[in-house]
Amino acid sequence: MEFNFTSWAKNLPQPVIEVLEKEEFTSLSALKYAGEKDLESLKLKRGHIVELKAAVADLQQKYGGGPLRAADQVAPLQGLLGNMAIQSASPGETYLRIVDFVPASMAVEEEVTLGGGVTLKLANKPKLEKVSPCHWIVANAKIMAKLMNTVDFDHEAYLCYTEMVGELGARFSWQSVLLYDDEYRKRQSTSGFAWGTPNPHLSTVILCERAQQVPGNKSGKATTGSGGIRRPVGPSGKEVCLQYTNKGTCLYGSRCRFEHVCDTCGKEHPGKDHQATANTSA
Structure with missing residues (x-):
């Protein structure tokens, strides 16, 4: 994720930009780890400091930085x-x-x-598996309030997504909806698609209807992971390791009780590399 100071600072007041350039706060590394004391020490008006703190907090949230990250x-x-x-x-x-x-x-x-x-x-x-519908409603509203401060945020699309989660919760187990929501947010952050865009693949491999039997499971019980959350099932009938398919590595290695395959096609590559692998084979 490439960082450009000019693009990032375009919405800040000109006096703030000039001070940042003078004090050499123009690199990603400097801004990622800037704390409140660093920003307050700059010779700026109090209102400008407030604006700067908010902008730096958003940057640190986006790039995984330091002390002003809101998610921490x-x-x-x-x-x-x-x-x-x-x-x-x-x-x-x-x-x-x-x-x-x-x-x-x-x-x-x-x-x-x-x-x-x-x-x-x-x-x-x-x-995640302990988040109640009340927790989700409050947290979702806070996330929407934060996103409304970002550029080009489509609040109507986000409201459509909120409505969609509510409809999913009425049909599927709440634990599987939470896992779907968490994975959806991660992919939206990475790919930038519009909120509310349907994802049939996620729906198929994650959402679990109440008392639904999973294909290939002869016990008649839904296949679930820890906390009652359903996992995708690989070609062998074993559940897919979410750590492997999402990150490409697994702490347990060959000792892992889950199958190390792609959660999309079931082949021996992480799910995160599925698109690149498909393009190569094509």
Whole structure:
């Protein structure tokens, strides 16, 4: 993802651009890791600093940068741990995930037992499979509010996508809709297609109707992964390893209990490389 300072800064006030150029804040690496103190130390009017912070936060969110990333603002731990913060989103996740926008007021309470019989109650943002429809509605609204500050955002298309998720939730298991939504957001961030564009492939391999039997599963039960989320099934009848097909690698290697094949065609390459492989064979 190529960065161009002139293009990025075109919506900033001219005095801000001049100061950034003077202080050599024109490279991606400098802006990615700029903190609030760095920006506040610049000789700018307070209103301009606010605009600059917002622009840098968006940049850091997009390129996976540092301290101003909005997606890293997570729910605080409660109880004996006071105001400590939990671990932020996984590094490298640049798309806007529902789990990262669930507010602290809706955090899921979990009990952790320490040595000596001490039990702590911690408020944590929910894992994907634990996101409720109420969580999703609030987080989706927050994501839409953030996207409305970006250039060329089509709010009507996003509302159509929101409506589509609601319709999917009425027909399919909520856990499979959450997995579909998460994968859809990642692919939209990568490919830039319009929100609400149908994706028949994702619908086929991820969405699971309630009490639906998966083809090739003679037990009569739906094939599900951890948390009750349905996984694609490979040619051998085994579930596809999502880590392998999405990232090209798997921490478990040959010990993985899932099949290392493409989730689109079932051949021995990651799903992320499917289009390039298809073009080569053509």
